Amino acid sequence: MLDKTFDPAAVEPRLYALWEASGAFAARPDSDAPPFVIMIPPPNVTGSLHIGHALTMTVQDTLTRWRRMQGRDALWQPGTDHAGIATQMVVERLLASQGQDRRAMGREAFLAHVWEWKAQSGGSITRQLRRLGASLDWPRERFTMDEGLSKAVLEVFVTLHKQGLIYRDRRLVNWDPKLQTAISDLEVESREVKGSLWTLRYPIEGEPGRFIQVATTRPETMLGDTAVAVHPEDPRFRDLVGRRAVLPLVGRPIPIVADTYSDPEKGTGAVKITPAHDFNDFEVGKRHGLPMPSVLDAEARVALAEIEADLRAVEGIAEPDFVRGLAGQDRFAARKAVLAKLEELGLLEKTEPHTHQVPHGDRGGVPLEPRLTWQWYCDAKTLAQPAIEAVESGRTEFVPKQWENTFFAWMRDIQPWCVSRQLWWGHRIPAWHAPDGSIFVERTEEEALAAARAMFGADVPLRRDEDVLDTWFSSALWPFSTLGWPEKTPELAKYYPGSVLVTGFDIIFFWVARMMMMGQHFMGEVPFRQVYIHGLVRDEKGQKMSKTKGNVMDPLELIDAYGADALRFTICALTGPGRDVKLGRKRVEDHRAFVTKIWNAARFLEMNGIAAPQGFDPASATSPLARWILDGANRAVAACTAALEAYRFDEYAAAAYAFVWGSFCDWFIELGKPVLNGPDGAEKDEVKGAAGHVFGTILRLLHPAMPFVTEELWHRFGYGPEGSLIRTAWPDSVPVPDAEAARAELDWVVALVGEVRAARSEMNVPPSVTVPLLLQGAAPATLDRAGRWIDAIRRLARATEVRPLDGAPPRGVAQVVVGEVTVMLPLAEVIDLGAERARLAKARGTAEGEARKLSAKLGNADFVSRAAEEVVEETRERLAAAEAEMARLDAALARIAG
RNA sequence: GGGCGCUUAGCUCAGUGGUAGAGCGGCGGUUUUACACACCGUUGGUCGGCGGUUCGAAUCCGUCAGCGCCCA
Missing domain, CATH: 3.90.740.10 (Valyl/Leucyl/Isoleucyl-tRNA synthetase, editing domain)
Structure with a gap:
């Protein structure tokens, strides 16, 4: 039995550990599956997970899980950058608290301390990302200062220098007198x-x-x-x-x-x-x-x-x-x-x-x-050209497209990039100075000495440049250095270029521009096909979150309170194109209700013995209810897929929400209750089969956004072994034959129930009072429908029976118009005729207003002659329907007149 | 000063030429045995102002106003 409520804290660590241990996040370089690659924009190694990370990582994980389910060989590359200044500051502060000083201990000793700090406290963000459910390929985790990436940095620096694209110059730079x-x-x-x-x-x-x-x-x-x-x-x-x-x-x-x-x-x-x-x-x-x-x-x-x-x-x-x-x-x-x-x-x-x-x-x-100093510069102007062309030609595409303008504006006016920093923590510049001022840029000191010997004809003492490189220099290589470049690895061949880079607009200049420049120059190809730019997270009032304002939200605390699924789904629901995300506690709490709703629907299914269906074939379903919900599921699948393809996370969330809550829970389960409570038989089997089938579709549809609750229910209902939903195929949209007939039938039932409920509610009829529904003017097909749905109508519309009106209408009826039928509710005991007249008059007024608008439109010769024929025809049909409804409401009013 | 974006229901936002929508909130009702983190019903909008194009504009164009962001 499922617990009465979903307890995220009990489920999340277990499932995450299971996924991770079973290699569910791992890319498969040997597979034939087409790759889907997201290079994580490497977070700062000193950082901890903040709400902005929660947004960008939720988006990246949703895309990764979705594509993985679609059968793509997904690589979401994890790692952190060494954050030269930030890390050096952290470690210096730590040393100062112990009465130690960087300069006093010297460069080597200091760097040993930094590495020690990194081993102990660095990268806590990678542990926190697991709390969010991020399905990164952890064994591939890289660090910009690790050996391979440092080799790439060396290679790039030396190559660019030999190409004249890195040079030393004495210009004004922005100098930080505190950090020096x-x-x-x-x-x-x-x-x-x-x-x-x-x-x-x-x-x-x-x-x-x-x-x-x-x-x-x-x-x-x-x-x-x-x-x-x-x-x-x-x-x-x-x-x-x-x-x-x-x-x-x-x-x-x-x-x-x-x-x-x-x-x-x-x-x-x-x-x-x-x-x-x-x-x-x-x-x-x-x-x-x-x-x-x-x-x-x-x-x-x-x-x-x-x-x-x-x-x-x-x-x-x-x-x-x-x-x-x-x-x-x-x-x-x-x-x-x-x-x-x-x-x-x-x-x-x-x-x-x-x-x-x-x-x-x-x-x-x-x-x-501003300070006049010697620094190393990268000729960004030259490197920018191919990057600009790549975006102009569409080889890399920004989503939303408007950000291309920001990119172009920056790139077309780009200044020489000062890449040297007067720090100790970072990639030390591979340049050696001779006493006469000559400089030798080589991969190793031996090569530099050799070059000096060749020049001077004798050995000369060389002094290595003290400076290190800007952290962004190594980050710029991330899309290929993480794949093993400069070695020609299978990973490099398969996973470059990446599929999409996901980041905020404030980072276009840092990551996007620099990765584009380096990728084009060294790989001859863009580093990613698309760049998805999302907004920033703001508080409920739209204010930027900051520690000084005291309006920061801690994603881990939100996960503790509401679960990772609730936080992730909230983020998806609020992430529209080109918009900042205004996030408040309340929004997360609201969306948690959806997680709970799914859990409760699952409990209902469980109580009714519904689980993963054995041998249920959707194509052979015959009952309208089953065909209707199968059709609804297919359309939800199509909508969710289209939304994700367009990076419309809000539409994805809304489509799933509307189907699960508005169709599956509100109508399918309610309409199915009479069958499920009824005798065993083919109809009950079919409804149970459809329920099980569609619920499985729902779990798959929602898995990218809310991985934990869906994965938990997946195995609890026997859809697969524990932890297997992540590897299950994304559902296909398979049209249900003759779905229109099922829709027409269910639309009628929904309309009838809705109208009767509204009339009862407005007449203040207590739920305990049940009455027959007398149909006046019903077509034979409608009477058939009423017969088929009698049990559901009894239950949902608080009716005792549904039958054609026989003879004159009883006194004291409430009346509603549904299609060609006028439904009468004999309520002589409780009805307030004045209120009923007012209600009918209001409905008539609405219909009349509609009819007047439509006939005015059709009375316009220009409209009839110039508008599209289908539009005119549709207008005529709507007018006819509105007039027919008016006539029925007039008749209803006449019946209770006086 | 230059550029970009936004302005639609009380709030947060969808909707890019043809019936103004969702969620949340508000209000009224409900222990109808999955769910009160729920159910049922209902109330909310001259789509920022003005002008233009069009048979038809929330949607396209112009202009003004307010708000936000980036750059100088």
Whole structure:
């Protein structure tokens, strides 16, 4: 016997362990089955399962389980990425709590600690994914720092370098002074900051008393100014272009240059140019050949080495000793000091409050500092071209398609990709520096030494580059590095390119773009055929979930409370195209009711001795009820299949829900009860067979979304051994012959029951009162139907009997119109004639409104002559039906008049 | 400032040229032995505003407004 309620916690761990142990998740490279491949976008090894993972993994698992059931050789590739900055931060924090420091222990010792941490606490997310039911092929789990993937990284770096697509350059980068590393443009987060706009006065050289005013939000960088720029057409400054200003505090004369970067409308119309500390200024500096001294060090403290030689005293303007005193000060302390000194010198014109966007590091959280450094760059512009073409030509397709625009916009304007990071945890760059500055990029130190020997004619000592690669560099190789590349493995041959990449739109630039570039370049083919972009999970009010807002939901807690099936089904039901998912506890609770409904339906079947049918042939079913539910199941199968093919998880969930609850439970089971309670025989056998058959279809249909409850019921009902539903074939939609007749019959029964129930309810007839249904004007076929369904009608419509009206209608009837029939309910004892008249009048009003609308339409000559013939014909039929109904309601009203 | 998206019932959302829908909620009723996480019935909408195309517009076009996101 099934328990009274479904207990997910008792079932989930057992079934998951069974699936995993039996190899149900395993890809089968040796099979002939066509592959279906999803490469998991590798979660961060430091991460734990959050609600966003729950969404993306539910979608991926639903697709994987569905395709696996369809007979595809499914590979859902698991793994994690090493998350350079995040992991290094975690381990450093851990060490700090033990009073240890990374720099003190040195690189090797630190890395040993990281690996130790990884072994102990890394990848807890992979355990949590099991709670969700994710059917990943665990024995294939990879890690971006493992040996094989590291080999792929090495191969790619060296190859790209030899192809000139990776190079070293000295440019401005986004520098995180807290983490002391370069970071990518994509790791920059603009934050609105309430600051000030200071207007400074720079004296004009040789013209005492004349100044040019510049506005700035970062006065401390003025030590590194090398020009003042004005707009070439700005008449206010025309005579100053080509002359020089004296840089306050420093004393260095700097040119006043004409550059369209300066906006006459903004600030004073003149801007100070600090090429080494601002991206726009850097461009101006390049255009005008300006020096580019850095005045801040790696920790964003004032550093004077590059301007020391420029310092000179100028009475009332520049004080070298003051500047020297700034050395080593933090940028914000230096700002205060600089402003105070400028004010003292009368060179601070004004201070205005100013709100502006300040770039912050998304990991470290501190304001970033553009910094001029040597870094390794990847020529993304070149690599992007084939990736763009692949999407243009449809070799990779985005779903929904609109995201292709986002992809194109980013890819067509892509900047050189800075791939080096000043970290220890990551793939160390395979470059060796010779004392003279030559660099050798090779797979091994031996090869580098050999290359150096060839160049210098003698052995020279080489020093390996200290930097590591951006984590995304290795992630970009994931679709093929996990399959064994650069080795030519059977897996690589079979599973590349993948079928679909599933991810959120915020990740298009990170994973999609980079995997596309690397896949095209090294495999000569796209890494995936489709990219399914889903929304973000938000709270019920549509707010982004965040720890600071306190509105985060823990998927594991939701699973504990409602079960994984409920959470997964909720996510499917809410995942429409191009929409964020507004998720609340209540939504999960609501959908749990559906899991419970299935469980209860199963209990009913069990009580009636219904199980996996033996030798039931749907094609030979004769009873209308059996044929009707078989037809309904087939249509549900078709709808669910089409929805999944289109990535319409909401439609998939809705179609399954409507069929299971609205058809199978509400009508099939109810209509079947009289038969099931009746005598044994062919009819009962057929209804039981159909019930068992359709329930099996339901379990298969819902398995991708709610794997646990379906798998549990599958074996409990003898459809297969425990844990076998996951390997069972997805149902086919097999049309039922002459389904229209079965539908027409059941539609009639449903309409009759519905109308009678509504009339009784509106008349406030207590359920205990049962009455005969007298049919007036019934066609012989209708009387036959009534006879066939008499038991069900008795039960569902609270009727004693159904028979033709014999003679005059009794007094005090309630009447409803169903097709050509007027059904009379003799309710003399309880009926309120006034209420019944009002009810009939209302029904007549509805029919009349409908008829009026339709006849107006048909009265329009343009409509009749220009609309499609079927539409006109259908309108005529609807009008006739509406008028007939009006006539019957008129007759009904006349019967109870007076 | 540029781009994208959204606006349909109280709420969350389907519906992309031909009868405005679902779930949840609300209201009324029900221990009808699978299920009160249920059953039965019912109430909710000038489909954001305006204009256009069309025999016909929630749907196509234009425009305005509001909201959200991305980029600068």
